[in-house]
Amino acid sequence: MRARISRRSFLHGSALTTAAATSAAAAIAGAAAAAVSGRPVTEQGREAVRLGPEAVRISLTINGSARPVSVEPRTTLAEALRDALGLTGTKIACDRGACSACTVWLDGQPICSCMVLAIEIGARHVTTIEGLASAAGLHPVQTAFIEHDALQCGFCTPGMLMSCAALLERMPAPDAQDVERAISGHLCRCGCYPHVVAATLEAAAVRRKRS
Amino acid sequence: MTTPSPQRTETFPCGLGADGLGEVTRQIPADEPPPLPPNSQLEVIGKPIARHNGRAKVTGAIRFTVDVTLPGLLHGRILRSAMPHAIIRSIDTSLAARHPGVRALVLVARPGDALSATVRYVGAPVAALAAESAAAAEEALRLIRVQYDPLPFVVELDRARAPSAPLVHDSVSVPRGHASGFPAPPDLPLHGNVRGPATLQRGDSAQGFAQADVVLEGEYRTQVQTHCCLEPHAIVADWGSEGLTVYISTQFTSGVRHELAEAFGLPLSRVRVVVDGMGGGFGSKSMLGNYGRLAVVLSRQAQAPVRIALDRQEEQIDSGNRPATWQRLRIGARNDGSLTAIALRSYGTAGVALGAGVGNVADALYRCPNVDTAQYDVFINAGPGCAMRGPGNVPGAWGMEQAIDELAERLVLDPLLLRDRIDASPVRREERRIGAERVDWRRRHAPGADAGVVKRGLGMAQSLWGANVQINAACEVRALRDGSVEVLSSVQDIGTGVGTVLAQVVAEVLGLRPEAITVRIGDTEFPAGPPSYGSRTTASITPPARTAAWQVLQSLLREAALALEVAPDALMAREGRIIVRGEPSRGMAFRDATALLRTDCVSAVASRSDDYGGFRRRMGDAAIAQQDLGGVQFAAVAVDTETGIVRVERVVAVQDCGRPLNPRQIESQVHGGVLMGLSFALFEERIIDQQTGRMVNPNLEQYRLAGCRETPQIEVVLLENYQGRSATDAYGIAEPSNIATAPAIANAVYNAIGVRVRSLPLTPGAILGALGKLRAGA
Ligand code: FES
Numbered sequence A: 001m002r003a004r005i006s007r008r009s010f011l012h013g014s015a016l017t018t019a020a021a022t023s024a025a026a027a028i029a030g031a032a033a034a035a036v037s038g039r040p041v042t043e044q045g046r047e048a049v050r051l052g053p054e055a056v057r058i059s060l061t062i063n064g065s066a067r068p069v070s071v072e073p074r075t076t077l078a079e080a081l082r083d084a085l086g087l088t089g090t091k092i093a094c095d096r097g098a099c100s101a102c103t104v105w106l107d108g109q110p111i112c113s114c115m116v117l118a119i120e121i122g123a124r125h126v127t128t129i130e131g132l133a134s135a136a137g138l139h140p141v142q143t144a145f146i147e148h149d150a151l152q153c154g155f156c157t158p159g160m161l162m163s164c165a166a167l168l169e170r171m172p173a174p175d176a177q178d179v180e181r182a183i184s185g186h187l188c189r190c191g192c193y194p195h196v197v198a199a200t201l202e203a204a205a206v207r208r209k210r211s
Numbered sequence B: 001m002t003t004p005s006p007q008r009t010e011t012f013p014c015g016l017g018a019d020g021l022g023e024v025t026r027q028i029p030a031d032e033p034p035p036l037p038p039n040s041q042l043e044v045i046g047k048p049i050a051r052h053n054g055r056a057k058v059t060g061a062i063r064f065t066v067d068v069t070l071p072g073l074l075h076g077r078i079l080r081s082a083m084p085h086a087i088i089r090s091i092d093t094s095l096a097a098r099h100p101g102v103r104a105l106v107l108v109a110r111p112g113d114a115l116s117a118t119v120r121y122v123g124a125p126v127a128a129l130a131a132e133s134a135a136a137a138e139e140a141l142r143l144i145r146v147q148y149d150p151l152p153f154v155v156e157l158d159r160a161r162a163p164s165a166p167l168v169h170d171s172v173s174v175p176r177g178h179a180s181g182f183p184a185p186p187d188l189p190l191h192g193n194v195r196g197p198a199t200l201q202r203g204d205s206a207q208g209f210a211q212a213d214v215v216l217e218g219e220y221r222t223q224v225q226t227h228c229c230l231e232p233h234a235i236v237a238d239w240g241s242e243g244l245t246v247y248i249s250t251q252f253t254s255g256v257r258h259e260l261a262e263a264f265g266l267p268l269s270r271v272r273v274v275v276d277g278m279g280g281g282f283g284s285k286s287m288l289g290n291y292g293r294l295a296v297v298l299s300r301q302a303q304a305p306v307r308i309a310l311d312r313q314e315e316q317i318d319s320g321n322r323p324a325t326w327q328r329l330r331i332g333a334r335n336d337g338s339l340t341a342i343a344l345r346s347y348g349t350a351g352v353a354l355g356a357g358v359g360n361v362a363d364a365l366y367r368c369p370n371v372d373t374a375q376y377d378v379f380i381n382a383g384p385g386c387a388m389r390g391p392g393n394v395p396g397a398w399g400m401e402q403a404i405d406e407l408a409e410r411l412v413l414d415p416l417l418l419r420d421r422i423d424a425s426p427v428r429r430e431e432r433r434i435g436a437e438r439v440d441w442r443r444r445h446a447p448g449a450d451a452g453v454v455k456r457g458l459g460m461a462q463s464l465w466g467a468n469v470q471i472n473a474a475c476e477v478r479a480l481r482d483g484s485v486e487v488l489s490s491v492q493d494i495g496t497g498v499g500t501v502l503a504q505v506v507a508e509v510l511g512l513r514p515e516a517i518t519v520r521i522g523d524t525e526f527p528a529g530p531p532s533y534g535s536r537t538t539a540s541i542t543p544p545a546r547t548a549a550w551q552v553l554q555s556l557l558r559e560a561a562l563a564l565e566v567a568p569d570a571l572m573a574r575e576g577r578i579i580v581r582g583e584p585s586r587g588m589a590f591r592d593a594t595a596l597l598r599t600d601c602v603s604a605v606a607s608r609s610d611d612y613g614g615f616r617r618r619m620g621d622a623a624i625a626q627q628d629l630g631g632v633q634f635a636a637v638a639v640d641t642e643t644g645i646v647r648v649e650r651v652v653a654v655q656d657c658g659r660p661l662n663p664r665q666i667e668s669q670v671h672g673g674v675l676m677g678l679s680f681a682l683f684e685e686r687i688i689d690q691q692t693g694r695m696v697n698p699n700l701e702q703y704r705l706a707g708c709r710e711t712p713q714i715e716v717v718l719l720e721n722y723q724g725r726s727a728t729d730a731y732g733i734a735e736p737s738n739i740a741t742a743p744a745i746a747n748a749v750y751n752a753i754g755v756r757v758r759s760l761p762l763t764p765g766a767i768l769g770a771l772g773k774l775r776a777g778a
C-alpha cells in the first residue's frame, strides 16, 4: 500500500548506523567487519559502524546455545527466530508492539521480539517458548496452563507463558493483581485471561511447595 | 428413492439438570448406539478433561499455518487499493516484474474491464505477486504503479442512505450472496445504496398495536466490530502435478476444498486442505477468501509453493467485520406485559457486501402474535462484512433486550417478571432464576439511585441462537491390533477444543482414557467434517464419533465373545477392559481383544443422522434443531459519572448447550464470548475517515480490545439440558455466550445512571454525553 510507512520500509535500502560505543553494537562490530563501509559518526561524536543493507552474520545465544545466523540489519528478533532459525513457537500478531504475542526473554526480561532488531541482541541471552521447558519436564506455568485450560486457539499462548513465567522468576508469590499487571500488555481474543491468572497463581504455589 | 433405514425405539433421559430428569421415547436408526445416561453416570464425558493438544500449544510445537514452510516457498503479497472508490486506468508492473526476486505476478483489477477495474474500498486487492523473500515481495509491490480515476465515495451508514449519496454498486457489481457465503434473499429492490427490504410478517401488526395498552419505541445503533483473530488469515498453497495441497487457517477445511475444486476446475480428489493449529476465526475464516485464491493462482504460475499471510492492517481492512446497524423497534404490550405487536425496521451495512440483518431476535425471542420486520442492507465503500460470532443476533439483542427492559419500566414490572410472562423457553426461565439468585437481583436499586460519583448498577439480558447441525459431517474411528485407537475427521480445532471432546466421546464408548485416543483432524484426507461456525461443530461431529466408536466396539465384542464363550451382548467395555456384565473379573484387556482382530485394524465411518424426532428446518447440508439455545447473562457495572468510564465488575453467565461434554472448555469459550461482548460494548469501533475513506485505526492499539485489566469476575453456570436428540445430545456454545453481554451491560449502565445509551460503544464520551456533561461543541 502506497501510503504505508512501516519500520521495514523505513529501514529498507538505507544502511543501518549503530553506535559502536553501545555494548550491543560492540558485540556485532567484529562479526560484521566485512560490512563496514565507511566511518560515520553518531550524534554523540563517537565512531559508528555501518551495517547492511545486505545480510550480516551474527551469533545469537538462544535457549542456552550459540546459533550463528545470517540476517539483514532490518530483521527483527521475531523474524530471525521464526524465519532464519525455525523457532516458530514465537508468534507475530501485530508486529508493532501492541499485543505481546511475540514475547521472549532477553537476559530473563520479557520483551516484544518484534520491537528489537536481531543485530541489537549481541551477547545477551534469548529464551523462547521452545526453551521454557527443561529436561526435567514442562515449566510449572506450562503444566498449569494445560490444567486450567488457560488457552483456546493457543496463538497468544507462547507470549503469555513467557510473561507469566518471568513473573514467577522475579516474584515467587504474586497475587492476582500482580499477574494481571504482568499480562496487561497481552491480547487474547479468545478471552483466556481468567484462566491465565488462575493458572499462574497455581503454578506459583506449586513452585513454592517444590522449593 | 432410498428405503428408510431400519429404526428402533429407545428411551432417553430428558429435561433440565442432573436431578429430576424425565424420559422421552424416540425412534433412532438401528445402527446407532443406545441412549447415553446423564453425565453424572459417565466416566469421561462431562468431565473437565485437559485439551488433547494442550502440550503442543504450551511448548510452541503446534504448527499454525503461519508456521508452515515448504522447500522453495515463495512469499506472496497483495497490492491493495489506496482509494475508496475509483476506476483503475492503468497498472504498470514492468519494474516489479523485473525485480530479481519476483517469480509470479497477477492482476486482480484489469484496466479496461469495467467490473474488475473498479475498486470500491481502501484495501481492495489490485494485484498480487510472489517473490523469493517477504522483503523482496514488499519491495516489488512498491514498484507497481497504479493510476486511479477517483470516484465519489461514501463510508457512513446514514449518509449512504441519502438519495443523493454516491453509488457504491451498479446493477452488475451488486453482490448476490452474503460475504459469509450464505445466499442473500433474491430479487430485493435496490434504490441507491439501499437494498431491501427483506420482510417477515406474522399476524396483523396494525391490529396488534391497536390492542396495545402501551407502545414503546426506540432506536438502537451498533458499530463495526472487526474479528481481530490473533493469527492472521494465512495460506500456503502448493500447486503440484499431482494436485493442489493447501494449508490454510480456516474454520472449514472441507468447504475450502469444495471452493478450490470449483474455482480451479479440479476434482475434489486432487485437492487437499490441511490445518493444524488455528489461531482464531470468529466467523472471518469460513471461506477461501480473495487472498486464498490469489495464493493458489500465484503458486500455479510460479510452479512453487506460495504463502500469503495478511499483516495486521490488512486484517483490519479486508478480512471481514461485523456490520454496523441502525434499528427502530416498536413494541406494543398489554398492561400485564403480554406483547401484542413487534415492528422492526433496520438498516445495516456490511460495506460492499450484504448480510447486515438483525431481525431474528425480534421475531423469535418472545411470544408475540403480530410481527412485522423490514430489514435493509446499505452499501458503503468499505471492506466486506462477514459472519462474526452471533451474526445478526448480537445487534438484534442489543436493541430488543434494551427495549424489553424499557417496556418493563413503562409497565412498572420487574424485567425478570416481564420476561417470565413473555418468554416461552423453560430453559431461559430456569437460567433467569439461577442468575437472579446469584446476583441477588432483589437488592437491585432503582435506576440512578446510587449516591456518589461512582454509581453501580445491575442489569441482565437474554440470548437466542438456533441449535445448528451440519448433516454433511462424518467421522471415522479405528481400533488397531496393538490396542491403539484413532479418531479421524477433517473437522478443524479453531480453539474450541473439538479434538478433545472427540477423544472423550470415543474413550467413553471404548472404556478407555481420552489420552489413549489419537486425534487426527484438520485434514481433508479424513472423512469430511463440519465447519466450525454457527456453533455447530460439537453438535454435528460428536454423534457420528460416538456411533462409529460404538460400531467398532461391536466388532471387538464379537471377537472377544468367541474367545470368552459368551454372547457379545453380555460384554461391555470398561476401564481398559472388555468384561462380562455383572462379572467384572471375567474378561480381557482391551488390547487383548484387538489382538484377536483378523486384520490390522477395525474401522467404522459414521455420518450425522437427523436429530431424533427430526429437525425444525433443513437447508442443504445444514439443519436447525427443534429446540433453541438459550443463555441469560447478568452484569454488574460501576460508572464513574465524572470521567464517563464504565467498569464491568461482574458477569454471571448462565448458559446451556444440550449435554455439556467438557465443562472446562465450555467455560473457556463462555469467557471468550463474554469478553468479546464486553469489548464490543465498551471499546471496539472501526473508524473510517470521511475525507479519505481510510480506516484510521487499522491496528491493535487504536482499535481497542479489552485486556485482562478490563476483565470482570466472570461466573459461568452451565445447565445440563437433555433432550434425547442425538447420540451425544450435545450442542454449541460459542455464539450464545456472546449475544447477551452487550445489552446486559447497557441495562446495567441504565440501572446505574438512570439514563439510557442506545448507541455502541459505551465510551466515556457517550456516557458523559448522555449525562449532559459534555460542553457544547466539545
Ligand atoms: S507481535 Fe510483537 S507485540 Fe504484537
Ligand code: FES
Binding pocket: A151, A152, A153, A154, A155, A156, A157, A187, A188, A189, A190, A191, A192, B230, B279, B280, B495
Ligand atoms: S488463546 Fe486465542 S488468542 Fe489467546
